Amino acid sequence: MENNNNSNQSLESYGIEDWLVGNLNEISVTGLFPVQQEIVPFISRAEGHDICVCAPTGSGKTLAYAIPLVQKIVKRVVRRIRVVVIVPTHDLVIQVEKTFQSIIKGTDLIVQSLGVKPFHVEQKLLVKNHSYGEHALYESLVDIIVSTPGRLVDHINETQGFTLKYLNYLVIDEADRLLRQSFQDWLEIVIDSTNNLNNDIGNSNNNFIKYNEKGNIEINELPINIIRDNNNQENHLCWSEFKLVKLLLSATMTYNPSKISLLQLNAPLFFTTSKTKEIKYTMPSTLKESYIITNPDQKPLVLLNIIYETLKNDSNKKIICFTKSVDITHRLNSLLKLIGSVDNIKFTCEEYSSALSTTERSSLLNRFKSNEINVLICSDIMSRGMDISDIDVVINYNSPPNITLYVHRVGRTARAGKHGFSYTIIDKQEIRYYISMMKKAERSQTLHCLKWKPATYEKFESNYKLALNQMRLIYSKRKLNEEEIEENLLTEEAQNQNQNQDQDPQENEQDEEEDDDNSVNNSNKKLKFDNSSINSFGNDQESLIKLKQSLLEISKKKLKVNFNL
Numbered sequence: 001m002e003n004n005n006n007s008n009q010s011l012e013s014y015g016i017e018d019w020l021v022g023n024l025n026e027i028s029v030t031g032l033f034p035v036q037q038e039i040v041p042f043i044s045r046a047e048g049h050d051i052c053v054c055a056p057t058g059s060g061k062t063l064a065y066a067i068p069l070v071q072k073i074v075k076r077v078v079r080r081i082r083v084v085v086i087v088p089t090h091d092l093v094i095q096v097e098k099t100f101q102s103i104i105k106g107t108d109l110i111v112q113s114l115g116v117k118p119f120h121v122e123q124k125l126l127v128k129n130h131s132y133g134e135h136a137l138y139e140s141l142v143d144i145i146v147s148t149p150g151r152l153v154d155h156i157n158e159t160q161g162f163t164l165k166y167l168n169y170l171v172i173d174e175a176d177r178l179l180r181q182s183f184q185d186w187l188e189i190v191i192d193s194t195n196n197l198n199n200d201i202g203n204s205n206n207n208f209i210k211y212n213e214k215g216n217i218e219i220n221e222l223p224i225n226i227i228r229d230n231n232n233q234e235n236h237l238c239w240s241e242f243k244l245v246k247l248l249l250s251a252t253m254t255y256n257p258s259k260i261s262l263l264q265l266n267a268p269l270f271f272t273t274s275k276t277k278e279i280k281y282t283m284p285s286t287l288k289e290s291y292i293i294t295n296p297d298q299k300p301l302v303l304l305n306i307i308y309e310t311l312k313n314d315s316n317k318k319i320i321c322f323t324k325s326v327d328i329t330h331r332l333n334s335l336l337k338l339i340g341s342v343d344n345i346k347f348t349c350e351e352y353s354s355a356l357s358t359t360e361r362s363s364l365l366n367r368f369k370s371n372e373i374n375v376l377i378c379s380d381i382m383s384r385g386m387d388i389s390d391i392d393v394v395i396n397y398n399s400p401p402n403i404t405l406y407v408h409r410v411g412r413t414a415r416a417g418k419h420g421f422s423y424t425i426i427d428k429q430e431i432r433y434y435i436s437m438m439k440k441a442e443r444s445q446t447l448h449c450l451k452w453k454p455a456t457y458e459k460f461e462s463n464y465k466l467a468l469n470q471m472r473l474i475y476s477k478r479k480l481n482e483e484e485i486e487e488n489l490l491t492e493e494a495q496n497q498n499q500n501q502d503q504d505p506q507e508n509e510q511d512e513e514e515d516d517d518n519s520v521n522n523s524n525k526k527l528k529f530d531n532s533s534i535n536s537f538g539n540d541q542e543s544l545i546k547l548k549q550s551l552l553e554i555s556k557k558k559l560k561v562n563f564n565l
C-alpha cells in the first residue's frame with residue numbers, strides 16, 4: 001500500500017457528506033489513503049460484519065474508522081453511547097479524542113475521553129441523573145467514548161446510569177496489544193455490558209450477508225429503523241439495529257484464535273495491505289531501516305554520531321530514541337543532558353516514559369512538536385500509535401525484544417507517506433537475536449548495515465568521557481553506600497540479554513511498557529536526577545579540578561562503580 005499520496009478521487013466520491021468534508025479539509029485531509037479508501041465506504045454501507053484491519057504504521061487507520069462512524073451516528077435522535085474506542089495508553093486516548101473533536105465540529109455530537117480526568121469528574125460528564133422516587137432515569141451526555149480498558153471497566157462497574165447497551169460500534173485500536181493476556185479480563189466485562197441482541201439473532205445474520213455468484217459480498221443497504229426502547233422513547237438506532245459491530249485494528253494484528261475468539265466476532269472481514277497471502281509485517285514503503293554493530297560501551301558514541309549526522313544540516317530535525325526500560329531511559333537522558341552538544345551542534349533532550357504523569361508527557365510532546373526539544377529519549381509507552389508529524393529519525397538504543405515492538409517503534413517515523421530513517425544500535429550480545437528476529441519477519445533483505453570507523457567518534461570522545469565521569473560521581477554521591485557497588489540494573493540487564501538469546505523472537509511476547517491503567521508509578525523507582533548535581537559540575541577549569549579530586553576520593557575508597565547504559 002503506497003501511503004505517499006491521497007487518492008485523486010474527491011472525498012465526496014467516497015460518500016463523505018459536505019459538512020464532514022469541510023472539517024477534514026481543515027485538518028489538511030483532501031483525499032483518502034489506501035486503507036481508508038477500502039474501509040470508509042465499506043463501513044458506511046455494509047452491516048453486520050465485524051472488521052479486522054492490518055495496515056502499516058502511519059497509514060491513517062484512525063480516520064479510517066472515525067470518518068464513517070461519525071457520519072453514521074450524527075443522524076441519531078437520542079444521545080446514547082454508540083461508539084467506544086479502546087486504546088492501551090492515556091496518551092493515545094488524548095490523541096484519538098483530538099481526532100474525533102476535529103471532525104465533529106459543527107455537529108451536536110459529544111466525544112469524551114476517559115482516564116485523563118479524575119474519575120468522579122468523568123462521572124458527571126457521562127451521565128445526568130433524572131431519577132425521582134423509585135423511578136431511575138438516566139440521560140447519556142456523550143455519544144462517543146475514547147478510553148483505556150481499565151477506566152472503561154471502572155465506569156461500567158461503578159457509574160450509575162452508565163450503559164453500553166445502545167453501543168453500535170466497539171473499536172479496539174492496537175488490538176494485538178489489548179488482547180494480550182494481561183488485559184483480557186476487561187473484554188468479557190465490556191462485551192457482556194453491550195446489547196445482547198447478538199445472541200438473539202442466531203443465524204439470522206445469514207439474511208444479512210449475501211455473496212454474489214463471484215463469491216463477493218453483496219452489500220446490504222439496511223434501512224434506518226426506529227424502535228422504541230424500554231423508556232418508550234424513540235431510540236433511533238442509526239446503525240445495525242440488530243447487533244454490535246466490532247472493529248479491530250493494528251499494524252501488527254494478532255491471528256491467535258484463542259485471543260480473537262473472546263470477541264465473538266460475527267462474519268469478520270479481514271482487510272490487509274500485505275501483498276503476500278500469509279501476513280507479514282508490512283512497513284511504510286518510505287522508511288529506510290539501518291543497523292550498526294558496536295561494543296556495549298560504544299553505544300553512547302554511536303548514538304551521538306546519529307544525532308550529529310541528523311542535526312548537522314538542519315537542527316530542527318526531530319529524533320526519537322527508544323530504550324528498553326524506564327531506568328535506562330532516565331540514565332541515558334541524564335548523560336545526554338550533560339553532553340549537550342555534538343561537535344558544537346547543540347541539542348536539547350528530554351525523557352518520555354511512564355515515570356512521568358500523563359500531563360507531564362502531554363506538555364513534553366507539545367515542546368517536542370514545537371521544536372523546543374529535538375531529541376526525545378523514550379521507553380515503549382511511546383511506541384504504539386503515537387502520531388507526531390515530521391519525526392525524521394527513530395533510534396533503537398537496544399534491540400527490541402520482539403518484532404512487534406520493532407514495527408511500532410520504527411513506525412513513529414515515515415508516517416502519512418513522508419520519508420523517515422530508523423537506526424538500531426546492536427552490540428555483540430544482541431546481534432544473533434536481532435538477525436534471527438529480522439529473518440523470521442522477512443525484514444533482513446531491507447536492512448542496511450552501517451560500518452562507521454572508530455575515528456568517526458573521536459569528535460565526541462572528550463565530552464562523552466567527562467559526562468560519564470560526572471554521572472558516576474553523581475550516582476555514587478547520591479545512591480551508593482561505602483561497599484563495593486554493582487549497578488543492579490547491570491546484572492538485570494545481563495540476565496535479560498541471556499534470556500533474550502534463548503527465546504525465539506516471535507514467541508517472546510515480552511510485554512511492552514505497561515499501559516497507564518496498570519503501570520506501577522515508576523517515579524518511586526526512578527532515580528530523581530536533580531539538576532543541581534549536574535550544574536555543580538560546569539566545564540570550567542575549577543570545576544574540572546573539583547571533579548578530578550572527587551573521582552580520586554572515590555577510587556581511594558575502592559568504590560567500584562560500573563555505570564552501564
Ligand SMILES: Nc1ncnc2c1ncn2[C@@H]1O[C@H](COP(=O)(O)OP(=O)(O)OP(=O)(O)O)[C@@H](O)[C@H]1O
Pocket residue numbers: 006028029030031032033036055056057058059060061062063250251384385386387389411415416
Ligand atoms: N487521508 C489523509 N490525508 C492526509 N493525512 C492523513 C490522512 N489520513 C491520516 N492522515 C494523517 O496521517 C498520520 C497518521 O495517521 P494515524 O495516526 O491514524 O496512522 P495509524 O495507521 O493509526 O498509525 P499507527 O499504526 O502508528 O497507529 C496522522 O497525522 C493523520 O493526521
